[in-house]
Amino acid sequence: MDIGKVLRDVEGGHCLSEEEASGLLKVRGREVFGILSAADIIREERAGPVVTYVRNQNIHVTNICKNLCGFCGFGRKEEDEGAFCDDTDTIQRKVALAISRNVTEICLLSGVHPRFTMQTYEDILLTVRRAAPAVHIHAFSPDEVMHAARQSDITTREVLERMKSAGLSSLQGTAAEILADHVRSVICPRKVSAEEWVGIIREAHRMGIPTTATIMYGTCESEQDRVRHLALLREIQDETGGFTELVPLSYVFQNTQLYRNGIAGPGASGREDLLLTAVSRLFLYNFRNIQVSWGKLGIKLGQLALLSGANDLAGTMFSDDVSGDAGAAGADYLDPSMMD
Numbered sequence: 001m002d003i004g005k006v007l008r009d010v011e012g013g014h015c016l017s018e019e020e021a022s023g024l025l026k027v028r029g030r031e032v033f034g035i036l037s038a039a040d041i042i043r044e045e046r047a048g049p050v051v052t053y054v055r056n057q058n059i060h061v062t063n064i065c066k067n068l069c070g071f072c073g074f075g076r077k078e079e080d081e082g083a084f085c086d087d088t089d090t091i092q093r094k095v096a097l098a099i100s101r102n103v104t105e106i107c108l109l110s111g112v113h114p115r116f117t118m119q120t121y122e123d124i125l126l127t128v129r130r131a132a133p134a135v136h137i138h139a140f141s142p143d144e145v146m147h148a149a150r151q152s153d154i155t156t157r158e159v160l161e162r163m164k165s166a167g168l169s170s171l172q173g174t175a176a177e178i179l180a181d182h183v184r185s186v187i188c189p190r191k192v193s194a195e196e197w198v199g200i201i202r203e204a205h206r207m208g209i210p211t212t213a214t215i216m217y218g219t220c221e222s223e224q225d226r227v228r229h230l231a232l233l234r235e236i237q238d239e240t241g242g243f244t245e246l247v248p249l250s251y252v253f254q255n256t257q258l259y260r261n262g263i264a265g266p267g268a269s270g271r272e273d274l275l276l277t278a279v280s281r282l283f284l285y286n287f288r289n290i291q292v293s294w295g296k297l298g299i300k301l302g303q304l305a306l307l308s309g310a311n312d313l314a315g316t317m318f319s320d321d322v323s324g325d326a327g328a329a330g331a332d333y334l335d336p337s338m339m340d
Contacts, residue, residue: 003031007038007282016283018227024279025223025272032271039278039309046281047288047311056105056138056315057098061086061124065111066147069188070263071177071219073255075111085113088127095131101318106132107172108139116144118152118159122166129167136169138212142200143175143191156200160207170244171204173212178221179229187219187258198232205242213243213287217276218251218268219258226276230283237286245289245312248276250296270301274308281309 001023010016016024024035062085065075076083086094098106106128113120121140128137140163148159160171177187179194192200204211213233217226237243251267258264268276281290291312294302306313 003027003034007034010282011038011041015285016279018224018231021227021230021279021283022223024282025226025275027275028271032275035282036274036278036304036308039281040307042281043290043309043311047290051306051311051313052289053313054105054315055101055103056107057101057103057318058107058109059091059094059098059128061091061108061110062113063111064113066114067112067143067188067190069177069191070258070261071187071216071251071253071256073252078114088123091124091127092131095128098318099132099135101316103135103316103318105136105138105315107315107317108137109172112141112144112147116147116151118148118154118162121148121159122162125163125166125168137167138170138172139163139168141172141175142197142204145171145200145204146192146196157203157207160200160204160209164207164209168209171201171209171211173201173214173243173247176214176229177216178219178225179232180221180225183219183221183225186263194232198236201242202236202240205236205240210242210244212245212247213237214247214249215276215280216249216251218253218272219264227279227283230280234284234286237284241286243287245291246280246284246287247291247293247314248273248280249293250276252296273297273301274304277305277310278308 001020006020027035063074063076064078064083064085068075095106108124125137125139145156145159149156175191176197177184179197181194184191184194201211215226215229233243233246250273253259253264253267259266277290289312290310291314292302292305292310293314295317297305
């Protein structure tokens with residue numbers, strides 16, 4: 001593959017094929033810098049020169065989870081030491097703390113509790129909305145939508161309708177990991193299938209509920225798997241326009257069973273991190289925003305990602321036990337003064 005020609009073609013408006021994108025993800029040596037530079041040029045055309053972020057706070061309602069995925073160090077069984085599930089008073093206190101920090105968004109980021117029903121999710125949303133009527137509530141994944149539907153014997157559309165009525169502003173595009181079932185059967189066998197994830201996301205978009213899109217890479221998937229995932233996102237965005245941004249999530253390996261059991265290596269390299277950002281920018285012609293997950297990449301590599309096609313620095317977060325429990329250091333808070 002003539003990398004220079006492919007990059008010139010993309011800058012001229014060419015839509016990258018999956019084969020071309022896979023080839024770019026495999027590049028090593030100094031040609032990597034040409035790919036990053038091309039992505040930076042495209043970023044400026046599509047998103048402009050401003051780096052965005054949101055003043056938000058993660059609220060972890062529970063770490064008890066039915067899935068216990070091999071890449072996660074956060075989830076617990078109910079009987080495990082350190083397992084927790086917040087009651088209404090505790091959620092209200094966490095929301096009050098978030099409001100005192102002048103956040104504009106609250107992100108509910110938790111395990112998928114095996115005993116939660118639709119009523120549970122509805123009650124959580126109503127509690128947050130009553131305590132923070134003006135705040136954007138970004139919450140719940142397609143896996144949680146499916147879990148609520150199964151637990152309460154209703155459709156996923158009914159779940160989404162009730163969540164929206166209770167105060168949901170946008171749905172999380174998490175639980176996607178890699179949208180290839182041969183990978184999911186290894187890293188997250190208890191989660192929704194790739195087809196189910198895609199179906200719920202499309203359903204949310206058709207109902208006017210925007211979502212993020214995520215890709216969690218660096219476990220045991222191939223470059224082709226990563227690009228097929230991006231291709232599915234591109235197809236959905238062409239159809240619905242409902243994705244607000246792509247959030248690449250680099251696998252944090254230190255405290256995970258996949259790594260300890262020798263199923264996955266020590267995550268993606270810095271080269272892979274930057275290429276995933278850059279190729280996503282080049283491939284996803286219909287996405288304006290590509291985010292930097294600074295809690296997973298670290299501040300310095302995150303700065304380089306902003307020169308490699310990304311334009312969004314996520315949020316202040318104040319707490320990210322999911323990344324921290326997996327082994328990421330310093331993933332809890334980034335002061336806006338440091339983002340300058």
